[in-house]
Amino acid sequence: MRYFLLIFGVLVVLVVLIAGRRGDLTRNRPLQIFPDMKRQLKLRPQTANSFFVSGLSSQLPPPGTIARSEPLNVGGQAVYPFEDLPVNTGRNPGTTNFVELNPLPVTAQLLERGQQRYGIYCTPCHGATGEGKGITQKIGAMAVVANLHDKRIVELPDGDLFNTISHGKNLMGAYAPQIALEDRWAVVAYLRALQLSRLGAVDDLSPEVRATLK
Amino acid sequence: MSAIFPKWTNRLPVMIIIGGALTASAVTAGVWYYFTPKYARVGYQPIQPVSFSHATHVNQLGMDCRYCHDKVEQSWFSNIPAASTCMNCHNQVLKDDPRLELVRESAATGKPIPWVQIHRVPDFVYFNHAVHVNRGISCVECHGPIDKMEEVYHAKPLSMTFCLDCHRDPASKLRPLDKITDLNWTWSDDPNVAAQTQRAKGKEMMDHWRVESLENCSACHR
Numbered sequence: 001m002r003y004f005l006l007i008f009g010v011l012v013v014l015v016v017l018i019a020g021r022r023g024d025l026t027r028n029r030p031l032q033i034f035p036d037m038k039r040q041l042k043l044r045p046q047t048a049n050s051f052f053v054s055g056l057s058s059q060l061p062p063p064g065t066i067a068r069s070e071p072l073n074v075g076g077q078a079v080y081p082f083e084d085l086p087v088n089t090g091r092n093p094g095t096t097n098f099v100e101l102n103p104l105p106v107t108a109q110l111l112e113r114g115q116q117r118y119g120i121y122c123t124p125c126h127g128a129t130g131e132g133k134g135i136t137q138k139i140g141a142m143a144v145v146a147n148l149h150d151k152r153i154v155e156l157p158d159g160d161l162f163n164t165i166s167h168g169k170n171l172m173g174a175y176a177p178q179i180a181l182e183d184r185w186a187v188v189a190y191l192r193a194l195q196l197s198r199l200g201a202v203d204d205l206s207p208e209v210r211a212t213l214k
Numbered sequence: 215m216s217a218i219f220p221k222w223t224n225r226l227p228v229m230i231i232i233g234g235a236l237t238a239s240a241v242t243a244g245v246w247y248y249f250t251p252k253y254a255r256v257g258y259q260p261i262q263p264v265s266f267s268h269a270t271h272v273n274q275l276g277m278d279c280r281y282c283h284d285k286v287e288q289s290w291f292s293n294i295p296a297a298s299t300c301m302n303c304h305n306q307v308l309k310d311d312p313r314l315e316l317v318r319e320s321a322a323t324g325k326p327i328p329w330v331q332i333h334r335v336p337d338f339v340y341f342n343h344a345v346h347v348n349r350g351i352s353c354v355e356c357h358g359p360i361d362k363m364e365e366v367y368h369a370k371p372l373s374m375t376f377c378l379d380c381h382r383d384p385a386s387k388l389r390p391l392d393k394i395t396d397l398n399w400t401w402s403d404d405p406n407v408a409a410q411t412q413r414a415k416g417k418e419m420m421d422h423w424r425v426e427s428l429e430n431c432s433a434c435h436r
Contacts, residue, residue: 001229008236015244022253025367030255038336045291048328056326116392120278124303135275141307173302178284 072182075105081181088181090159090166098159102192104185114190117183121175130194144171154195161188251371259367260330264316272361272397279353279360279395290342294329297321332368333357339434349423350388354397355380361397377434384425385416 020026032038043049049057061067071078074087081088086099104110119128127134130148137145146153153161165184168174179187202210247253271277280286282295297320304314320327333356335341347353353360358369370376380387393399401411419425428434 001225001233004229004233008233008240012240019248019253022247023256025257025259027260028258029260030251030258030368033249033254036336037338040337042337044337046294046326047331048326120280124275124277124281135277136303136307139275141303143306171306173298173305175302177296178281178299180288 074103086159087185090162092159098157098163100157100159102158102185102189104182104189106189110186110189111193113183114186114188114193117179117187118190118194121179122187125172130191142171146172148191149195149198154199158188158192161191251373251376255368255373256371257367258332259365260332262330262365263328265313265365267364268360268366269362269364286343286347288344290340290344292343297327332366333372335372338436340436341434347394348391349425350391350394350419351380351384352387352389352394352397352399355387359397378429381428381433384427385420386412388416388419388423388425390419 043051043057045058047057048055052059066082069081071080072087073079074085079085079087084093085103086092087103090098092099122130123134125134125136125142125145126132126148127137132145132147134145136142162184164172165179165187166174166176175184202213205213271282272279282299283292284295284299286292297317300314300317301321304317308314316327319325356370356372360366360369389399401408401415
């Protein structure tokens with residue numbers, strides 16, 4: 001009995017020592033004790049896959065592919081992403097001139113969406129107030145970040161702002177892959193609101209609102 | 215008559231019973247403790263090809279999860295960012311740092327970075343990120359305090375019980391939509407007040423967003 005207890009004790013200690021506790025950090029891949037059908041031979045996004053030449057499961061569409069997406073509702077009109085319209089390109093149809101005004105109806109909802117998207121994608125560099133003093137500037141990592149309240153930028157047409165967000169400019173990267181089309185216009189609308197917050201005069205306010213200011 | 219069995223064999227049945235009981239309890243305890251994702255998956259922290267730190271980017275620089283995981287609100291799959299997303303900043307920040315060699319190469323050639331996937335539910339589970347983050351479930355509920363991790367590890371078991379605990383009582387986890395990516399957010403600094411508010415507001419949000427307590431198999435398995 002003594003030997004049994006000794007061996008038993010040694011075994012328990014060994015198992016605990018080797019296996020450790022729940023939650024211990026480990027570099028080893030999780031053991032699949034009962035594999036069942038947990039891993040199946042099917043394509044999963046962004047994984048390695050030897051079927052394609054590129055070795056990727058997520059394939060890029062062939063060049064020239066047009067997305068058969070749901071149309072965008074622009075003021076009651078259905079717009080598809082391949083159409084040469086200001087909402088898609090930021091330019092007047094058939095020209096290279098930037099469209100002056102946001103083609104989407106500017107509503108409180110659009111501005112709110114713009115504020116949220118601006119917060120996610122623009123504040124790291126341009127800062128919450130748009131002065132170009134975001135965190136990248138504070139840590140001294142970026143040389144030049146545009147101050148969005150510059151007269152030069154205030155005077156740009158909406159289409160140009162949309163174009164810059166979509167395709168980038170100078171050192172700024174393209175944000176079309178990250179921000180959806182509608183959201184880019186929302187950001188443009190919000191940016192205009194940001195600029196107006198610096199440019200507006202007390203006289204622009206309605207008498208009722210003015211009365212609430214002290 | 216000489217003794218066929220030595221005297222100690224009188225104790226044999228007792229010894230067998232005690233030994234058997236000990237062995238059985240040890241095996242049961244071992245299976246209970248180890249044969250579960252709480253042990254098998256939690257703590258998994260593989261070496262990644264690029265030493266990306268969520269702590270630096272989120273906790274220190276204050277970036278939103280969605281800056282990089284930008285399709286999480288639209289897709290069932292929360293995407294690993296393209297290298298071009300990294301290059302939005304790293305074309306200037308740490309521009310020549312050798313740690314970012316793979317990122318630069320990937321951005322230039324399109325060769326993918328071989329990130330190691332950590333959180334992966336079985337292939338017969340159809341988890342949808344978009345419906346969860348658009349209806350008040352924060353990243354932190356399944357991924358743990360990612361914002362404080364220098365290196366990402368598997369923090370929650372992601373077992374079926376884990377899913378069901380929340381599916382049986384969504385009100386205990388719902389939070390306002392603008393706080394989804396704010397991983398440290400709570401209703402109040404006082405845990406008691408926070409728990410109480412969660413009860414009340416959780417119920418309210420559940421009704422308002424028509425969040426269902428889905429427990430049927432086909433909610434996740436198809």
